[in-house]
Amino acid sequence: MVLLQTQHITKNYEERKILSDVNIHLNQGELVSILGISGIGKTTLFNIVAGLEAPQSGQVLLENQTITNTTGHISYMLQKDLLLPYRTIMGNIILPALMQNIPKKEAEAKAAPFLKIFGLEKTENLYPSALSGGMRQRAALLRTYMFSKEVSLLDEPFSALDEITKRQVHSWYLELMKKIDLSTLLITHDVDEAILLSDRIYILSGRPASITKEITIEPDLKKQPEFDLSADFLAYKREILNLL
Numbered sequence: 001m002v003l004l005q006t007q008h009i010t011k012n013y014e015e016r017k018i019l020s021d022v023n024i025h026l027n028q029g030e031l032v033s034i035l036g037i038s039g040i041g042k043t044t045l046f047n048i049v050a051g052l053e054a055p056q057s058g059q060v061l062l063e064n065q066t067i068t069n070t071t072g073h074i075s076y077m078l079q080k081d082l083l084l085p086y087r088t089i090m091g092n093i094i095l096p097a098l099m100q101n102i103p104k105k106e107a108e109a110k111a112a113p114f115l116k117i118f119g120l121e122k123t124e125n126l127y128p129s130a131l132s133g134g135m136r137q138r139a140a141l142l143r144t145y146m147f148s149k150e151v152s153l154l155d156e157p158f159s160a161l162d163e164i165t166k167r168q169v170h171s172w173y174l175e176l177m178k179k180i181d182l183s184t185l186l187i188t189h190d191v192d193e194a195i196l197l198s199d200r201i202y203i204l205s206g207r208p209a210s211i212t213k214e215i216t217i218e219p220d221l222k223k224q225p226e227f228d229l230s231a232d233f234l235a236y237k238r239e240i241l242n243l244l
């Protein structure tokens, strides 16, 4: 089922055309990446999908209803979505709920069972500085997920992590998606990350940018042991690097 789609999105900043006729969709339960070089317009596209910016033309549809230029339908984790250092982990996680005027106790009760699922049990009263980078990232993801809508937009959520931690958080995120039926649209310029995580990848390229290629990562290939070292993986990587 198509959950989210953009239809013919165009965006200019003054005279400069940034996006031209961008059409993407996200099915229920999928992880889809938008891959493109720096400055191509990935964040601009996400801002439009999240309703933070208006396109010049085109539509954003959630379950076939237009949500163009309106916020609050989609969860959005920004590139630098850091935890506030002076709030505990629980305090950080329930922040979006408090901003929606949900009572604190109610928000905490809703968040509590998810601490375990997100590998954060017994951290609720700690401050972010006491957690590892991977744990902080999981807390930021839980905050995005917790009071979220059906779709999460993640703008380079893993880019600040070291290579080993990143791999651990990747596998954890894939498991999590299955467990709680998440649908995720991800921005990245990390080609390996896109191949490892995605069901499908959209290549955003050109000036103005549009979707120049859609690549499906075959689930059967992904299941093989050491997929990230396999010839299949390298073939995807070669194809993508040639397109960027």
Ligand SMILES: Nc1ncnc2c1ncn2[C@@H]1O[C@H](COP(=O)(O)OP(=O)(O)OP(=O)(O)O)[C@@H](O)[C@H]1O
Residues within 6 Å of the ligand: 013, 018, 036, 037, 038, 039, 040, 041, 042, 043, 044, 045, 189
């Ligand atoms: N508010 C704005 N006004 C004018 N130009 C803008 C604005 N926001 C973004 N741009 C320009 O639009 C282009 C696309 O920016 P965007 O941030 O969407 O790229 P990106 O692909 O997300 O880049 P990165 O990977 O580096 O984050 C850039 O050239 C940027 O300078």
